[in-house]
Amino acid sequence: MSLRSNLRTGAAGLVLLAAAGAASAQSANDPLEGWNRVVFGFNEGLDAAVLKPVATGYKAVVPELVRSGVSNVFANFGDGWSAINQLLQGKPVAAAQMTMRVATNTLFGIGGLFDVASDLGIERQQEDFGQTLGRWGLPAGPYIVWPLLGPSSIRDTAAMPLDLSWRPAALSHDDATRYGLSTLQLIDVRAGLLTAGRLVDEIALDKYVFIRDGYLARRRSLVYDGDPPELPESNDSKDAPPAAPK
């Protein structure tokens, strides 16, 4: 009996892998496309039903000053994490700049509520542990979509425990505060993406493909701080006719 059920599980696993393999014929970096599309669909449903309405309501009801205060406090924590990652990546000047941001905003911006540093011209250069790993030479690996957390890559997923540990929610002591802060941060992020989300809906032919390719391209660019090396030309583009003089 147990051998048969083992074989059945094994067969089911092989079928899943085969399905994943068939789907992977589409794109080199998405061998998990089958799973990813399912999770993407789930996330889209959850977004339409809960997240987007709540974020829209948040944006409509809460005054801009309060909302930007909330954003700034979360971003201030993020800036601290960026500074640490810049040190890990061997960028002491950038790390010093980000530390200045945190210090300025915490002291003069009343605990991070006001982004005084930007007004003073100290710009944000966002870094996270996923980018640090990339900088250290770890390739991004296959694309993977997580429930609620959204698009990621194998490398960025490995970095997630550390990246998520630096949020105010993780640093709080009791469960109620933790869930409250997590939810607030999620709503804050979603509210910030409402316009971008509408734009993607308008211009994407296949929303899943669009978000996947955009995510992977953007992460690659971030690892190289906006200046990634040219990708090797695929055979496709060599067939494109040269520019015709107008």
Place this chain on the structure above:
Amino acid sequence: MLFKQVISALSMTLALGATQAQSAVAPDALIKQVSTEVIDIVKSDKAIQAGDVGKIVTLVDTKVMPHVNFQRMTASAVGRHWRTATPEQQKRLQDEFKILIVRTYAGALTQVKDQTVQLKPLRAGADDPEVVVRTEVKGKGEPIQLDYRLEKSGSEWKIYDVNVLGVWLVEQYKSSFAQEIGSAGVEGLIAKLAERNKAAAKT
């Protein structure tokens, strides 16, 4: 009297000839001029600030698009199937893709409130036929990266790819287009583009 008129006519023609020869603007100067012009109009126009997307679309169409090599953009995004498309299909692809690109650019511009465009140093030789012009849109918060790939066509520079926040548009659309062509052919792609453009025009 007649002599003076002839002389002034001749000198006017010579002057015109001289400005024609000088019409080749450097690629980074061109980008700076066009971006600043567009952003200034977006910031000062009340209707656009109120959210009139149609007006921004017209703005982008008249100010930015004349400097874009659309055929190259579309051909690159479509990839190897471009060769198999008929000239009529190629034209339709170009037209629909153009509407899509204009809307993408216009959508990004609706977010402009008090930003300025800053040019980054140009990293190109004097005779390079293709250059990348890098700019940053600076305002509140993190600067937005906005790069352009330009090619020299005659005496003018034309844009053939745009990068927003690290993502090159042509690369971005390549897989979407390839997937659509794979399942429904070039006609299917044209239909999908047209449908998407029509749907977005309604919102």
